[in-house]
């Protein structure tokens with residue numbers, strides 16, 4: 001396999017595995033570990049990944065797989081400068097996914113200076129959010145997150161919300177919609193409570209939740225489209241973009257393409273495919289570690305026997321999806337990590353995750369459009 005066949009488009013960097021919260025559905029396996037990425041490792045990321053000719057321009061760098069804000073703005077100032085110096089002229093789009101606890105002017109100054117994309121994890125109204133998103137002392141974190149949201153809004157800094165949907169949240173889409181509308185949160189993404197990593201069950205497992213999820217998406221879309229200025233919703237906008245897109249674009253799936261996503265752990269270990277593989281114990285795949293950024297570029301991963309075994313399984317899973325699933329042309333074979341965690345192998349096909357996030361999402365959006373046409 002040639003490394004030039006797939007350019008690196010997204011680099012997920014784990015600045016620390018640590019998280020200051022303790023959410024009930026968290027999948028991160030090592031969130032008590034307070035290790036921080038060392039400058040030597042950041043220099044190696046710059047030298048072997050950012051400056052690498054197989055890295056695309058622009059490239060997205062996502063600071064994730066732990067709570068990024070448990071480090072300081074000064075740490076990121078040094079990290080961003082280090083990566084920029086390694087690849088002069090390359091556009092690096094930094095992105096944080098954060099619980100927003102502790103946002104202050106120093107953070108917003110940093111993000112403004114480097115044009116950082118911010119996603120805030122917020123699950124809707126206080127009772128829904130606090131049911132799962134707990135502090136380490138066991139209290140709800142809603143007030144702390146909303147304080148961060150208010151800081152961003154006061155400074156006019158743009159951000160989006162990522163909400164994890166659970167069984168309770170699917171019961172009342174109107175209440176969640178009203179909460180976002182009333183708090184001027186108009187850019188929303190939905191994740192589902194996944195069976196992944198350290199989270200081995202989900203309140204959404206069962207056929208009744210596929211129907212509830214479809215109804216949720218449909219209702220949210222209908223409410224949004226009734227406004228003069230509809231919400232941006234990743235799920236709804238994503239399906240809308242697919243309609244009329246060329247077939248090859250529709251089934252593009254970065255998680256099954258070697259090196260399109262490169263994940264780098266706090267200690268410099270590198271992986272590819274689903275970022276959720278980072279830190280997972282899996283002896284048959286060398287714990288999904290295929291190279292070390294201190295010594296190698298990402299292309300070295302292609303030569304590792306464990307990478308080749310995993311890629312063989314992922315390719316077989318995609319082929320099985322192609323042959324068996326009527327949603328393949330808008331999905332491209334799903335997320336390898338969800339197949340691995342739910343089915344025990346990436347060679348499998350349907351997961352509860354794809355039935356919700358691919359199949360029910362598509363059906364929910366199409367149902368809302370069909371409803372529009374009936375009303376014309």
Ligand code: SF4
Pocket residue numbers: 321322325326327328331332333334335349350351354355358359
């Ligand atoms: S929707 Fe599920 S079964 Fe269908 S192609 Fe995607 S991952 Fe495979």
